[in-house]
Each structure stands twice: as C-alpha cells, then as structure tokens.
Amino acid sequence: MTTDSPNTSKTTIEKDDDEIDLIALFFVLLRGWKIVLFFALLGLAIGVLYSRYVNPTxxxxxxxxxxxxxxxxxxxxxxxxxxxxxxxxxxxxxxxxxxxxxxxxxxxxxxNLRIKLADPNISAIDKIKNDRIDTQLNTPEGVSLESEKGRVQVSQFEVPRAYLNRAFTLTQSDTGFVLNDGFDDFEGQIGKSHRFNGNEGQIYITVNELPEESYPITISQQSLKATTDSLNxxxxxxxxxxxxxxxxxxxxxxxxxxxxxxxxxxxxxxxxxxxxxxxEETTKTLTFMETQIPALKKKLENSEAVFNEFRKEYGTIDVAKEAELLLTENSQIDTQLNELKLKKADLTTYYTNEHPLVVQINEQLAVLNSRQQEIDETVADLPELQREFLKLSEDTAINREIYLTLLKNYEQLKIVKAGxxxxxxxxxxxxxxxxAIAPKKLQIIVLALLLGAMLGTMLVLLKNLLRNVVKDPERLETKTSVPVIATIPRSPLLSRIGKNKHASTRLLTHVDHNSLSYEAIKSLRTSLIFSMPKQANTFNEMSASNQAVVNQRGKVILVTSESPNVGKSFITANLSEVLSQLNKKVLVMDADMRLGALHKVFNLSQDQGLSDYLSEGSSRLAKMNTAALASTTSDLDIESFIRQTGIDDIDFMPRGCHPHNPASLLMSERFAQLMTTLKAKYDYIVIDTPPVLAASDAIILSQYVDKVLLVARYDKSIEGQVTYAVKQMNKSNVQVDGIILNDVQQGLMDKYSYHYHYTYGYNKN
Structure with a gap:
C-alpha cells in the first residue's frame, strides 16, 4: 500500500548513501595514494631485509x-x-x-651441547649481505664453528657453576690461545687439555683449532636445564x-x-x-636365581650324602604299600610347598605381604602344611627304621626336583634375555x-607489502578523520551559522593549465567560459547583487542633503579566507570579471600586502601599488598639519597607483612593495580617504585580503565594505579553522555575510554533488 512507500524510499536512499560513502572512501584512499605507496614500498623493503637477515631454519x-x-x-x-x-x-x-x-x-x-660458540664479528649488515650465517656443529669429538678467518673447534670446556652462561673470549696467540673471562687472561696451547684456576673455580678446556690471530670467538657453557629446555x-x-x-x-x-x-x-x-x-624384570629374576642355585645344589648334595650313608649302613628297606602312597603324597606336597615358597620369594621382591597374590600363596601354604602334618602323624606310626628311610629318600628327591627346576628356569631366562x-x-x-622450511621469503615479502599498504591506508583514513575537512555545505552552515552562498566546482581545464609551473594564471572567461565553474561565479554575482544593501555603508555620518551622493557610491566586497591556498584570489579575480559584464566599473584591490599574487592573474607588476601609496602618503601627512589634510589627496595622483588590466571596465591596484607595518597602514587616515575617493569613482570594489587566522587585515578592512565573503576550499579547509575564523571576526563585530565553497570536485566520491548548478552553454555546433 501507499503507507509502505515512504519507508521503502527512505531505505533505498539510505542504501544509496551508504554505497556513495564507500565510493567516497575509495576516493579518499585514491587521493592518498602516495602515502599508501610509500608505506607499501617501506614494508616491501623491510620484508626483503628481514628475509635475508634471518638465518634459514x-x-x-x-x-x-x-x-x-x-x-x-x-x-x-x-x-x-x-x-x-x-x-x-x-x-x-x-x-x-x-x-x-x-x-x-x-x-x-x-x-657437548652445553658448549656454545659464537662469532661476535658478524654484524647485522653481514647477515643481510650474506643471506646465511654459519652456526656451530656439535659432535662427540667436540664443537666446531666456521668463521670468516678460519675454523674453531673445542673438544672440552667445563666451568664451575658461577661461570655458567657467562661469555668468554677465545683468541689465538703466538704460543697457542688466550681465554679471557672479562678480568683475567688464561694462556694455553692448542691441542692440549688445560686446567685454569679462576676466581670462582677451576676451568677445563681443550682447544683444537682457532682462526687467525686476534680474531676473537665467544665461548660459553650453558646450564644443563637451559640446554634441555632449548632442546625441548x-x-x-x-x-x-x-x-x-x-x-x-x-x-x-x-x-x-x-x-x-x-x-x-x-x-x-x-x-x-x-x-x-x-x-629389567628378567635381569632381577636371573640375579635372584643366581643367588639360590648354589645353596640348593649344596642342600641336594648334603641330602644325597646322608641317604647314601644310611643305605650303606642298613641296606635296602622294603616299604609297605601304604607307606609308599604316603611317601608319594608327601613328596608331592613338599614339591608344591617349595614351588610356592620360590614363587613367594620372587613376588616379595616386588610386593609387600599384604598384596593379594602373596596372601593367596600364604593360604595355599597353610593348606599344604596342614595336610603334610596329617601325613607325618600317620607315618609316625611306622617302624622307626622305615620312617628314617622314607625321610631321607624324600629329602633327596625333593631337593633334586627343586634344583633341577630352578636350573631349567635359569637357563630359559638367559635365552630370553639374549633375545x-x-x-x-x-x-x-x-x-x-x-x-629450509623458514623463512618463506615470498610469503614474508608479500605479507610485508600488504601490511605496509594496510598501514598506509590506516594513516590516510586517520588523517582524513582527524582533519575533518570541509565537504558538506549544510554541516558548514550549521557549525558557523553563516550561509554558504556559492559552491564553485573545479575547472578541469584550468587545473591542467595550473599544473604547468611556467604557465600564468588565467581567468575562467579566457580558458573555460562554458564550464560549471564559470556559471557558479555568475550565480555568486547574482546572489551578491540581490543581497547588496540599497545604501552603501559609510564610516562618517552624512547629512540628508548628501543622500543622493551616498546612493551613488560603489559597493565594496571583501574576500578573505581562514588559511592560505584556498583560492580567494581566484574568486576575487573571476568575481570582478563577471561584475564588469554588467557594464559596471570595477576596481580589484590586492590588499594582501604580504603575499598577494593577484598581479599574476592580470599579468601585471606588483610595484607601485597599495602599500606604496599608503607609505608615501603617510610620510607626507606626518609633515602636514590638520588644515592641509584636505588637499593631500589632490597632491598625490591616485591614478599612478592603479593599472589598466586590458579587460573592459576592470582596473587593478596591486599590493606594492612589502611594507613592515601593513596593518598600521590600513588603519591610517590615508586609507580611509582612499576608500572615499575610490567608492565615488567605481561601481564595485573587490578587495583581496590576507587570511583571517594569519593577519588582522581583513578585520580592519571590514569597516569599509558592504559584504564580507569567506572562501573555504573543498576537501582541504579544516572545519574547525573555518569556524574559528568566523568567531574571530564576530568578536570584532564583523559579520561574515557568506561562505564560498571553492574547488568542489564533482563525482561519485562526493555525496553532496547535488550542490552543483547546471549550466547552459553554447555547443560547438
């Protein structure tokens, strides 16, 4: 519905403004291309130097x-x-x-990684020039380093704790080498091991090779922790x-x-x-077995000797069937008991008695011991001789079984350990x-180039942000409370001519009379004519009888600026030219007696101008009394200080030679009389004055004028300076009648291009 249309239009406008802002931002960067290029090249240079300075990795x-x-x-x-x-x-x-x-x-x-060698003679320039510097090489034979003057090799260097991480200097001498700790020199021979007594302890060193004589090498020993940390x-x-x-x-x-x-x-x-x-476990088990085998062998030999002696004395005994069964069972129990004891002894080397495996073995031992006790009680009923035979034969069999088992396991573990x-x-x-994996030179160079360009871009944007230059007429009007009565577009043709240092400054009517700039000057003329007071301002009260004369007096327009190089002389000259087109007699006065350059626009000399007129008149007035004041003007020929410009109805008064007191001359009675005379002679007087913030001349001259115009340059004048200039004039009771925004550049980069005026011109046909 129609209610949605305004919102839609508003959104569209906001989007367009955003897009134009981005384009304007691009053109801001485009204007600062020199800064961006400089920092990009600087980053490129730093990247190239860094890639050569850093050793390859x-x-x-x-x-x-x-x-x-x-x-x-x-x-x-x-x-x-x-x-x-x-x-x-x-x-x-x-x-x-x-x-x-x-x-x-x-x-x-x-x-020997704790030994560190370094060549102190290598500078940063050498690193950049050589692209790679040799580093030390560590081998079991020692530490070596290639230097410009030869090779250095050290196979031993040990220092006390107080000297750790401290740099020593090693140099070759006539007799060998000299080791210096910063205080003492220790002399030794190359190829021999030496022990020196330092202040903090003994130093051990063996030097095998050194560079040429007087070429120092730095040597130090790091702490073990520092070395391992470096490795990690x-x-x-x-x-x-x-x-x-x-x-x-x-x-x-x-x-x-x-x-x-x-x-x-x-x-x-x-x-x-x-x-x-x-x-490790196999070794411990073998060690345990090696301690047990000799004891078991001795025990077996003893049991066999006793059994053999018994048999020799009593002969062979026939044991009953029951005794044989008991003997067999008892023998099996003894075998199990010994195996469990052996396993328990092995486990107790690793675990405590509270370990579950040890507790389990103890429980099994208790059961077997109980059963063995029962068998022993049964066997006790057998005849004494039979019982002795059983006991001796049982001991011999058990000891033989244990010994053979342990010996077998021992041989098996030896085989295991070997493989x-x-x-x-x-x-x-x-x-x-x-x-080399680093540095990646191409990446470093490209990255440095991009970082440099980014830094340059940031500086351009920051500079543009901090300067807060004049771009928006409405914003300028809000800040100064002074209307912007004209925006003068840049003339491309005149700008191209201005780039030639040898070319003279030209008027728009001669080089670009069909341009928007020229039409904007004409619009400024129209605005001034319709806003000009019906009656000229005077600095003396006039009688009613002289009212007709007052109405006849010329209108005075003062053109100034807040700072130099904003184009006030350009505005002054071209405004005067378009005023003369109305068949009005116009005088252009260059009142910037310090740096005025209006004479160049009209191709005239600056000599014999305003300053000369005022200086000559002041010297004469000083010698005259008040009664002769009225005749002074007639004595001096004003015409001799005014030049013909070659343009109909336009005269020009140059600035003259540079005086030492321009402000004092403008405040003299001589200048007041001059203005009275000129206003009676010319329809319009356009005065070019110094910048407001540079001199007080504009404020002094404002009491003689009808219009005060302040020129600001688009994208160059600072808003704060323009505002301050207006405040300074207001403090002196001077009202600025309008601001002229000069050199406005037309294009997408400017969101305020709608302030341009369209113009009708004659086409070439």
Missing amino acids: FKSDAMIQIEENTQGIAALGESISDLVGSEASKAQTEAELIRSRMILEPVVTLL SALSVVEKGKQTGIIQLSMTGKSQEQVTNVLNQIVLSYIDQNQSRGS QIGFARIVDLPISTYK
Whole structure:
C-alpha cells in the first residue's frame, strides 16, 4: 500500500548513501595514494631485509612405533611369563618420556651441547649481505664453528657453576690461545687439555683449532636445564593419528646437519632406555636365581650324602604299600610347598605381604602344611627304621626336583634375555633434506607489502578523520551559522593549465567560459547583487542633503579566507570579471600586502601599488598639519597607483612593495580617504585580503565594505579553522555575510554533488 512507500524510499536512499560513502572512501584512499605507496614500498623493503637477515631454519623428522606389550617371555611358556609379568605402554606416555631429562641428558653429554660458540664479528649488515650465517656443529669429538678467518673447534670446556652462561673470549696467540673471562687472561696451547684456576673455580678446556690471530670467538657453557629446555623448544613429539602407537619426532634448527645429528641421538637414547627398561624384570629374576642355585645344589648334595650313608649302613628297606602312597603324597606336597615358597620369594621382591597374590600363596601354604602334618602323624606310626628311610629318600628327591627346576628356569631366562627387545622400535631415523622450511621469503615479502599498504591506508583514513575537512555545505552552515552562498566546482581545464609551473594564471572567461565553474561565479554575482544593501555603508555620518551622493557610491566586497591556498584570489579575480559584464566599473584591490599574487592573474607588476601609496602618503601627512589634510589627496595622483588590466571596465591596484607595518597602514587616515575617493569613482570594489587566522587585515578592512565573503576550499579547509575564523571576526563585530565553497570536485566520491548548478552553454555546433 501507499503507507509502505515512504519507508521503502527512505531505505533505498539510505542504501544509496551508504554505497556513495564507500565510493567516497575509495576516493579518499585514491587521493592518498602516495602515502599508501610509500608505506607499501617501506614494508616491501623491510620484508626483503628481514628475509635475508634471518638465518634459514631446517627440519628433520623421525618415527617410532610403540607396541602394546612384549612377546619374548610369553613365547617361552606360561610359567616364565607368570614369573616375569607383562609390560604395556601408551604412545602419549612415551611421548612425554622422550622429552624428559632422562633421555635428553645423555644426548647433551655425548654431543657437548652445553658448549656454545659464537662469532661476535658478524654484524647485522653481514647477515643481510650474506643471506646465511654459519652456526656451530656439535659432535662427540667436540664443537666446531666456521668463521670468516678460519675454523674453531673445542673438544672440552667445563666451568664451575658461577661461570655458567657467562661469555668468554677465545683468541689465538703466538704460543697457542688466550681465554679471557672479562678480568683475567688464561694462556694455553692448542691441542692440549688445560686446567685454569679462576676466581670462582677451576676451568677445563681443550682447544683444537682457532682462526687467525686476534680474531676473537665467544665461548660459553650453558646450564644443563637451559640446554634441555632449548632442546625441548626445538623438539616436537606427537602421536601420529589417534591411538596408532606411532610417534612422530621433529626438530628444527639453523643447521640441517646439526638437527639431524641431535635428533638421531635422541631417538637412539630413547631406544636404549626402553630396551634397558624392558629387560629389567628378567635381569632381577636371573640375579635372584643366581643367588639360590648354589645353596640348593649344596642342600641336594648334603641330602644325597646322608641317604647314601644310611643305605650303606642298613641296606635296602622294603616299604609297605601304604607307606609308599604316603611317601608319594608327601613328596608331592613338599614339591608344591617349595614351588610356592620360590614363587613367594620372587613376588616379595616386588610386593609387600599384604598384596593379594602373596596372601593367596600364604593360604595355599597353610593348606599344604596342614595336610603334610596329617601325613607325618600317620607315618609316625611306622617302624622307626622305615620312617628314617622314607625321610631321607624324600629329602633327596625333593631337593633334586627343586634344583633341577630352578636350573631349567635359569637357563630359559638367559635365552630370553639374549633375545629380549623393548616395546618401542625405530620406524624411520632422521635424514638431512637440506631444504629450509623458514623463512618463506615470498610469503614474508608479500605479507610485508600488504601490511605496509594496510598501514598506509590506516594513516590516510586517520588523517582524513582527524582533519575533518570541509565537504558538506549544510554541516558548514550549521557549525558557523553563516550561509554558504556559492559552491564553485573545479575547472578541469584550468587545473591542467595550473599544473604547468611556467604557465600564468588565467581567468575562467579566457580558458573555460562554458564550464560549471564559470556559471557558479555568475550565480555568486547574482546572489551578491540581490543581497547588496540599497545604501552603501559609510564610516562618517552624512547629512540628508548628501543622500543622493551616498546612493551613488560603489559597493565594496571583501574576500578573505581562514588559511592560505584556498583560492580567494581566484574568486576575487573571476568575481570582478563577471561584475564588469554588467557594464559596471570595477576596481580589484590586492590588499594582501604580504603575499598577494593577484598581479599574476592580470599579468601585471606588483610595484607601485597599495602599500606604496599608503607609505608615501603617510610620510607626507606626518609633515602636514590638520588644515592641509584636505588637499593631500589632490597632491598625490591616485591614478599612478592603479593599472589598466586590458579587460573592459576592470582596473587593478596591486599590493606594492612589502611594507613592515601593513596593518598600521590600513588603519591610517590615508586609507580611509582612499576608500572615499575610490567608492565615488567605481561601481564595485573587490578587495583581496590576507587570511583571517594569519593577519588582522581583513578585520580592519571590514569597516569599509558592504559584504564580507569567506572562501573555504573543498576537501582541504579544516572545519574547525573555518569556524574559528568566523568567531574571530564576530568578536570584532564583523559579520561574515557568506561562505564560498571553492574547488568542489564533482563525482561519485562526493555525496553532496547535488550542490552543483547546471549550466547552459553554447555547443560547438
């Protein structure tokens, strides 16, 4: 329905405004392309330098498989597996174990990783120039480093705790080398081991090679914790996949050979520790058996000797059937008791008496002991001789069975230990690829370029935000309470001419008379004519009889600005030109006696202008009395200070030579008389003055004018400065009649382009 139409239109307008704002934002960035380009190139340069400054980083990988349990002992029989037990491990647990000092410390010791060598002669410029700097290489034989002057190798360097992480200087001398700790020099010979007595303790060092004489090398010994922490920071240990049992080890560093060597030793150190841990139970069981076998053998020999002696003395005894059965059962019970005691002795090496397995064995022992006691009571009823025979033969059989069983298990465990392996195995050992993984130079350069461009973009936007330049006429009117009476579009043709430094400034009527800019100047003329007071302002009260003369006096228009380079001289010259088209006599006065440049517009000289007229008149007036004041003007020829411009009905008074007191000259009686004379001679007087915030000239001249116009430049003048300039003039009781927004650029980038005026022009046909 129709009620929805306004909302729909409003939404459409808001969307259009948003789109135009984005386009305007794009053009803001386009205007600041030099800043964006500068920071982009700066970022590019930093990226290139950084990619060359940083040493390449290399990577080496290895892979280990973690098995769930070992199969070596179980394969020999259930009884041996029961004795030794089983072992299980998870990959995550082993990954943390690999990073422990138990694994890393042997590697640190083997490769002398605590020794650090550095070349202090390498500067940042050298790093950028060479693109890569050699780093130290650690081997079991020592630590070496290639320098510009030669190779350095140290196979031993140990310092007391007070000297840890402290840098020493090592240099070659005529007799060998000199080690300096910052206070003392220790001299030694190359290739020999030395022990020096320092202030904090003894220093051990063996130097095998050094660069040329007087070329210093920095050497230090790190603490063990610092070294292992450094290894851990470069080492990555993760399980590959989920519960696969495969551990991926990776190490990064500045030398491919170094990281491969270190990672290889870490893998070997872990496998050694794992294998030692896997055979630990077997070793303990063998040790226990080795202590028991000699005692059992001795016991067996003693029992056999006693039994043989008994048989020799009494001969063979025929035991009754019942006695044989009891003997057999008792023998079996003794065998079971000894096996349980052996198993209990083995278990008590790992567990306490409260462990469930130990308690269970104790219960079984109690049952067997009870049964054995019953058999003993039965056997006690047999004849004494038969009972002695049974006892001796039973002891001999039991001791032989125990000894043979233990000896058999001992030999089996020796076989197991010889072929036993850990539950971890090496899948891949590290290899050297010599392919750097960092820095990724192309990515760094592109990223630095983008970051630089982003920084430049942010600065352009921030600058545009902080400057808060003039763009919106309505906003400017709201802030200053002064109407914007004209918006002057930029003339593309005049802008192109202005880029030529040798080209003279031209009027629009000569170069671009069909442009919107020229029509906007004409519209400004119309606005001023209709808003001009019917009666000119005077600075002296006039009698009624002279009213007709007052009405005849010319209208004075003052053109100023809040700051330089906003185009007030352009407005002054072109406004004067369009006023002359009305067959009115116009005088253009350059009252900017400091930096006025209106003479260039009319191709005239600045000499003999306003400042010269006022200075010459002031010197003469100083010598005259008040009675002669009225005749002074006639004595001085005003015409000699006014130039013909070559344009009909337009005269020009240049600024003249630069005086030391422009404001004082404008406040003189001489200038007041000059204005009286000129207003009687010209229909319009257009005065170009210095900026309000730069000088007070505009405020002084405002008492002689009918209209005060303030020129602001689109996208350059600051809103705050324009507002402050208007306030400064209001404080001096000067009313600004209108603001002219100059150099407005037409295009999609400006959401306020509807302030342009359409123009009718003659086409080329």
